[in-house]
Amino acid sequence: MMSNFEPLIFEYSRSNRKGYSLPKLDVSFNIDDIPEEELRKDLNLPEVSEVDVVRHFVKLSVLNHHVDKGFYPLGSCTMKYNPKINEDIANLDGFSFIHPLQPEDTVQGALMLMYELGQFLCEISGMDAISLQPAAGAQGELTSIMIARKYFEEHGEARKKVLIPDSAHGTNPASVNLAGFTAVEIKSNEQGMVDLTDLTTKLDYNVACLMLTVPNTLGIFDQELPKIINLVHSKGALVYLDGANMNAYLGYFRPGDAGFDFVHFNLHKTFSTPHGGGGPGSGPVGVKEYLAKYLPVPVIKKHFTSSGEEHYSLIFDVPASIGKVLAFYGNFLVMVKAYSYIRMLGAKGLKEVAEIAIINANYIRKSLEEYYHLPYKNICMHECVFSSINFREYGVRALDIAKRLLDYGLHAPTIYFPLIVPEALMIEPTETESKETIDRFIQAMIEIAHEARENPQLLKEAPWKTPVRRLDEVRASRELNIRFIRH
Numbered sequence: 001m002m003s004n005f006e007p008l009i010f011e012y013s014r015s016n017r018k019g020y021s022l023p024k025l026d027v028s029f030n031i032d033d034i035p036e037e038e039l040r041k042d043l044n045l046p047e048v049s050e051v052d053v054v055r056h057f058v059k060l061s062v063l064n065h066h067v068d069k070g071f072y073p074l075g076s077c078t079m080k081y082n083p084k085i086n087e088d089i090a091n092l093d094g095f096s097f098i099h100p101l102q103p104e105d106t107v108q109g110a111l112m113l114m115y116e117l118g119q120f121l122c123e124i125s126g127m128d129a130i131s132l133q134p135a136a137g138a139q140g141e142l143t144s145i146m147i148a149r150k151y152f153e154e155h156g157e158a159r160k161k162v163l164i165p166d167s168a169h170g171t172n173p174a175s176v177n178l179a180g181f182t183a184v185e186i187k188s189n190e191q192g193m194v195d196l197t198d199l200t201t202k203l204d205y206n207v208a209c210l211m212l213t214v215p216n217t218l219g220i221f222d223q224e225l226p227k228i229i230n231l232v233h234s235k236g237a238l239v240y241l242d243g244a245n246m247n248a249y250l251g252y253f254r255p256g257d258a259g260f261d262f263v264h265f266n267l268h269k270t271f272s273t274p275h276g277g278g279g280p281g282s283g284p285v286g287v288k289e290y291l292a293k294y295l296p297v298p299v300i301k302k303h304f305t306s307s308g309e310e311h312y313s314l315i316f317d318v319p320a321s322i323g324k325v326l327a328f329y330g331n332f333l334v335m336v337k338a339y340s341y342i343r344m345l346g347a348k349g350l351k352e353v354a355e356i357a358i359i360n361a362n363y364i365r366k367s368l369e370e371y372y373h374l375p376y377k378n379i380c381m382h383e384c385v386f387s388s389i390n391f392r393e394y395g396v397r398a399l400d401i402a403k404r405l406l407d408y409g410l411h412a413p414t415i416y417f418p419l420i421v422p423e424a425l426m427i428e429p430t431e432t433e434s435k436e437t438i439d440r441f442i443q444a445m446i447e448i449a450h451e452a453r454e455n456p457q458l459l460k461e462a463p464w465k466t467p468v469r470r471l472d473e474v475r476a477s478r479e480l481n482i483r484f485i486r487h
């Protein structure tokens, strides 16, 4: 029985076992010369061989599901496969060993990369200026709302409200509150789009901004964007686009052209950086010219020296700026990965990203619509949202279906979100998956639909095959027990 559990690395420890050896010192050295307080004699490290270490961590690495191991259709999160070449580029010494306090002259390449990435993102979004500083999508939202606050302050207005559709991402209202505004919810209509009557009713001169997640969390692209934007602008308010899911329209739709005033990106979703484990992200903010002076400092400027050479500088002296939102210039290596991804795909490749993301999601939508309730019938963008309410009579919930999928070696979709869909199953296949992989997922979902009717208990007790069975999730996060690992 115990052989089923992976011990802690400390339990492999045997006195004097080594995983490395160093050459003999070629200088004279006496350990007694080191002051007592600098010697960490109490340092408790496992004494293990290299093979112990490698096997231990390889075993651990396959206990969890991850995108290098299998399909990961977690809606809204864009868990696409991240090409390894991005990691290779980010690992180049010139990128990974530079220090943020190095003199500007010695990091011209890094500044050029950030400058060019900013230009690419402006081109992609139709915006005029950019900050790469925010560390995540949510921080990009917060930064943007702080920019809106500054904009209205400078215009001598004290607007207090930000409108957010009920189909928006959950981080939107949180960012709005943090920036000192009040979030006001706008209803969706039967097509899952902004209810124009509700918008008109709630729109007044106290509204600073409308935040629109595009596509919204139902995976639907709002058909009335021009009308919505005009309405909001007619009251002097700004229109913000949450662009975390831009893989749905890269190269096909530019928020700036449609009249949006500002936007954030999720480099770690759309532009391919591994995420989901709490690692570094990047949520750049793009703005139109009239908002550029409020962007966080430093901003990167390109100019030419007297001898005609390109030179990049970090400009800190921007009086109207909202200030800094993160240490140094942001998460630089995430920018390197996004840069590498954009350069690798080029304009044509980025358009294909959107095409395949949409085709894959609609393929799933059509293939599963006779098995799962589909609350909104529209053609979707990069994701589709089902509901498991058709299994309610068998006592089967979305959670049970999600857990059962794990037994098929597949990650579960996002569940219970968006909130306007009861028992939601929000599926985002992403553009990196083959038809064979997606077919395996569809087949698993169909089998689970049959199981739900014929043997609901099988689902309610799932998962059966994972290292740990169904957890009390609240307790598991409060009372972490890393020893309970079976493989």
Ligand SMILES: *Cc1c(COP(=O)(O)O)cnc(C)c1O
Residues within 6 Å of the ligand: 076, 077, 135, 136, 137, 138, 139, 169, 171, 213, 242, 244, 245, 266, 281, 283
């Ligand atoms: C993921 C996501 C966010 C938040 O991004 P984080 O990087 O997780 O902070 C915001 N909006 C939408 C639509 C998202 O999908």
